[in-house]
Amino acid sequence: xxxxxxxxxxxxxxxxxxxxxxxxxxxxxxxxxxxxxxxxxxxxxxxxxxxxxxxxxxxxxxxxxxxxxxxxxxxxxxxxxxxxxxxxxxxxxxxxxxxxxxxxxxxxxxxxxxxxxxxxxxxxxxxxxxxxxx
Numbered sequence: 001x002x003x004x005x006x007x008x009x010x011x012x013x014x015x016x017x018x019x020x021x022x023x024x025x026x027x028x029x030x031x032x033x034x035x036x037x038x039x040x041x042x043x044x045x046x047x048x049x050x051x052x053x054x055x056x057x058x059x060x061x062x063x064x065x066x067x068x069x070x071x072x073x074x075x076x077x078x079x080x081x082x083x084x085x086x087x088x089x090x091x092x093x094x095x096x097x098x099x100x101x102x103x104x105x106x107x108x109x110x111x112x113x114x115x116x117x118x119x120x121x122x123x124x125x126x127x128x129x130x131x132x133x134x
Contacts, residue, residue, distance in 0.1 A: 002072070004074065004075075004104055007044075007071065007072060007074070007075060008075065008104070008106065008119055010039075010042070010044075011035075011039065011071060011075065011077070011106060012106070012117055012119075014035065014038050014039055014042070015031075015035055015108050015110075015115070015117060016115055016117075017038075018031060018034050018035060018038065018110070019110055019115035022034065022110075023113075024081075024110060024111055024112055024113055025111075026081065026110070027081060028079055028080065028081040028110070028111075031079055031081060031108075031110040032048065032068055032069065032079050033048075035069065035077075035079070036048050036069065039071065044071060044072055045071070045072050045073065046069055046070070046071050046072075047067070047069065047070040047071075047073075048068070048069055049066045049067070049068070050066065050067060050070060051064050051065070051066055052064065052065055052066070052067045052070065052076075052096070052100050052102075053100065054099040054100060055099060055100065055101060063099075065096070067096070070102075074102070074103070074104060075102075075104045075105065075106060076093070076096055076097060076100065076102045076104070076105040076106075077105070077106045077107075077108065078092065078093045078096065078105065078106070078107050078108070079108050079109075079110065080107070080108065080109040080110070080111060081109070081110050081111035082109060082111040082112075083111055083112055084109070084112055084116070085107065085109045085116050085118070089107055089109075090107060090118065090120070093105045093107045093120055094120060094122070097120060097122045098122060102122075103121055103122055103123075104119070104120070104121050105119070105120045105121075105122075106118070106119055106120075107120065
């Protein structure tokens, strides 16, 4: 198991290399398949389009969605192939992280001439409702 920052850096560099090679203009699935292929060649465990349970506050499963990628069981990756990332894309990933109780996520966009990637991390122990965080 890689330390989380090393793992994120490896994924980031691999995705950037894909963008350099393929450029922009392909469908999202092309980038997804290429990233899975290259990460698996590097020995990483990568789940693609696998179901992820959405949990309520008490742990009850209240839904399910299919993540683009789940790397080493610790990084949820949401891929886009759009002209620019929007706030709604970040909100989507943050919602997935919270609902699945996954701490680390990467939002990537291959659709622009300039590769975009953002890392998000949620605390596993968020402040309690009503606390002011003395």
